[in-house]
Amino acid sequence: MSTVSEPINLSLPGGVDTGLTPKQLADKYGLTVSGRRPGLLAYTKQLWGRRHFIVAFATARLVAQYTTAKMGQVWQVVTPLLNCAVFYLVFGLILSGNSVPKYIPWLCVGVFIFQFIQSAIQSGTGAISYNLGLIRALHFPRACMPIAFTVIQLQQLLISMVVLVVIVLSNGLMPGLTWFQVIPAMFLLSLFNTGLALMMARIGAKTSDISQLMPFVLRTWMYLSGVMYSIADRVHKWPHWVQQVATANPASVYMELFRHAMIPSIYSKKHYGSSAEKLPPHVWEMALGWALVAFVIGYVFFWKAEEEYGRG
Amino acid sequence: MAETTMITDREERDARAISAAKETRTPTVVVDDVHIVYKVHGASAGKGSATSALSRLISRKRSPAITEVHAVRGVSFTAYKGEAVGLIGSNGSGKSTLLSAIAGLLPTEKGGIYTNGQPSLLGVNAALMDDLTGERNVVLGCLAMGMSPAQVKERYQNIVDFSGINEKGEFINLPMRTYSSGMAARLRFSIAAAKTHDVLLIDEALSTGDQAFQRRSEARIRELRKEAGTVFLVSHNNNAIRDTCERTIWIETGELIMDGPTDEVVGMYERGERP
Numbered sequence: 001m002s003t004v005s006e007p008i009n010l011s012l013p014g015g016v017d018t019g020l021t022p023k024q025l026a027d028k029y030g031l032t033v034s035g036r037r038p039g040l041l042a043y044t045k046q047l048w049g050r051r052h053f054i055v056a057f058a059t060a061r062l063v064a065q066y067t068t069a070k071m072g073q074v075w076q077v078v079t080p081l082l083n084c085a086v087f088y089l090v091f092g093l094i095l096s097g098n099s100v101p102k103y104i105p106w107l108c109v110g111v112f113i114f115q116f117i118q119s120a121i122q123s124g125t126g127a128i129s130y131n132l133g134l135i136r137a138l139h140f141p142r143a144c145m146p147i148a149f150t151v152i153q154l155q156q157l158l159i160s161m162v163v164l165v166v167i168v169l170s171n172g173l174m175p176g177l178t179w180f181q182v183i184p185a186m187f188l189l190s191l192f193n194t195g196l197a198l199m200m201a202r203i204g205a206k207t208s209d210i211s212q213l214m215p216f217v218l219r220t221w222m223y224l225s226g227v228m229y230s231i232a233d234r235v236h237k238w239p240h241w242v243q244q245v246a247t248a249n250p251a252s253v254y255m256e257l258f259r260h261a262m263i264p265s266i267y268s269k270k271h272y273g274s275s276a277e278k279l280p281p282h283v284w285e286m287a288l289g290w291a292l293v294a295f296v297i298g299y300v301f302f303w304k305a306e307e308e309y310g311r312g
Numbered sequence: 313m314a315e316t317t318m319i320t321d322r323e324e325r326d327a328r329a330i331s332a333a334k335e336t337r338t339p340t341v342v343v344d345d346v347h348i349v350y351k352v353h354g355a356s357a358g359k360g361s362a363t364s365a366l367s368r369l370i371s372r373k374r375s376p377a378i379t380e381v382h383a384v385r386g387v388s389f390t391a392y393k394g395e396a397v398g399l400i401g402s403n404g405s406g407k408s409t410l411l412s413a414i415a416g417l418l419p420t421e422k423g424g425i426y427t428n429g430q431p432s433l434l435g436v437n438a439a440l441m442d443d444l445t446g447e448r449n450v451v452l453g454c455l456a457m458g459m460s461p462a463q464v465k466e467r468y469q470n471i472v473d474f475s476g477i478n479e480k481g482e483f484i485n486l487p488m489r490t491y492s493s494g495m496a497a498r499l500r501f502s503i504a505a506a507k508t509h510d511v512l513l514i515d516e517a518l519s520t521g522d523q524a525f526q527r528r529s530e531a532r533i534r535e536l537r538k539e540a541g542t543v544f545l546v547s548h549n550n551n552a553i554r555d556t557c558e559r560t561i562w563i564e565t566g567e568l569i570m571d572g573p574t575d576e577v578v579g580m581y582e583r584g585e586r587p
Binding site: 009010011012013014015016017021022023025026029030031032033034035036046049050052053056057060064067133134136137138139140144307308310311 | 329330332333334335336337338339340341342343344345388389390391413414415416417418419424425426427428430431432433434440441442443444448451452453455456457458460461487500504559571572573
């Protein structure tokens with residue numbers, strides 16, 4: 001071993017780089033700090049490059065979700081139906097006294113829409129912490145995870161919408177042109193939910209306690225949003241600021257849009273006279289506003305901690 | 313006879329590495345006086361009980377259960393294009409911590425780690441998606457690494473063949489949770505190795521594979537190096553290090569003990585000597 005006598009350092013740079021410090025060497029060859037977060041634009045580009053991954057991941061997860069249940073994917077249809085049945089039992093039969101005409105389809109829209117918001121938030125909260133293995137093993141923009149989970153919930157909502165069409169038709173309501181309004185409404189709602197999921201994903205990744213607290217927050221929100229009773233019936237008894245908050249509540253706004261699209265007859269004075277609800281003014285503007293605000297804030301908020309997911 | 317030719321091969325290889333060190337080389341990983349400190353939550357007893365959590369809330373004390381572990385203490389080295397670097401040291405010496413930090417999964421307390429592109433870490437317990445089939449894992453893994461669906465289709469069969477998962481039946485169609493740890497590790501390595509990496513960090517990920525797979529993966533590592541990447545290998549199998557790496561870094565209690573040609577460093581390590 002002739003090498004022992006002359007100590008050779010394989011680590012030090014040779015040739016023209018002899019004598020450079022590690023930092024100078026890194027700078028000269030354009031090496032970057034490992035795990036540094038890319039800029040917002042570069043990040044978005046990376047994310048767009050992973051769009052096939054997001055869709056494939058969501059589809060695989062949706063299929064795997066029910067593999068342990070014997071009835072398999074039948075549950076995707078049965079679960080929303082059972083949800084509606086429970087609410088109808090309690091609020092339609094036991095606590096009856098709703099002025100809403102066509103209560104069953106009206107209730108189902110509310111339940112399905114709130115379910116979409118609720119499950120997007122819940123799965124978003126666990127999006128990072130339940131997929132740590134994948135996040136540590138492979139490199140991809142982490143926003144793929146909460147977005148993919150929102151896509152899963154969107155697929156679930158689409159199945160629910162098919163169920164809803166059956167319910168609406170079986171209640172003697174005819175399909176109409178307003179049904180097409182569901183498409184932009186669903187787009188805005190998905191944008192809103194993605195924003196919430198991104199926000200919750202970052203919070204949930206840092207504070208796992210939040211998943212214990214979320215069910216209570218969500219239940220309160222649901223009861224305040226008029227899923228099973230009409231806010232318009234009661235709103236005039238409340239103080240002014242509560243009225244404003246109640247009408248700006250994003251969950252109510254999106255439910256209103258879907259109800260108006262699917263069951264327009266309950267909003268028409270011709271059929272129901274003074275008991276008809278009006279579609280409150282500026283609902284579409286508010287829906288657009290909430291979608292943009294939630295998505296932009298959620299996206300930037302999530303990206304700000306990109307390098308920290310999977311650490312520790 | 314075979315044994316002696318192997319050794320001369322290695323001596324030649326190490327000598328080449330030493331002469332190459334005098335030339336200008338392109339660095340891919342620069343580790344500059346790095347310190348890594350872990351904060352471990354829940355290390356002290358009693359955190360789990362409700363009464364102790366409540367009394368902590370009432371007395372407004374910060375959680376006492378945070379213990380700091382100084383895992384890496386001032387390590388510096390530079391790795392260059394086309395190098396395969398072995399990392400050795402006893403259990404708990406900080407090898408895996410250092411790899412995690414190079415991969416960007418752990419923050420450094422002091423010092424800096426600079427890399428060319430994004431290093432990929434292959435750990436022994438890096439699970440993919442356990443409840444999905446091997447096939448789904450291959451497709452999703454490739455898509456996550458940024459391949460297009462067409463590229464995935466093209467490479468899919470190669471990945472499955474390389475992993476050897478289907479040698480004993482159609483295991484690729486079963487959920488990954490039904491795989492043995494060796495099979496899962498093989499599939500994970502096959503997925504990760506399907507892409508060209510600038511820097512590939514392998515943490516004991518190959519040790520669970522069988523002989524035939526280890527030969528295949530050593531060949532693949534050589535290929536990756538030719539494609540101008542740098543490979544880091546953590547292993548307790550010194551022969552695997554000898555066969556794959558021309559340079560070895562020896563770490564003990566978070567400090568760099570030795571950095572040099574593999575035969576020299578591993579020899580010292582095995583004899584229990586210190587430089």
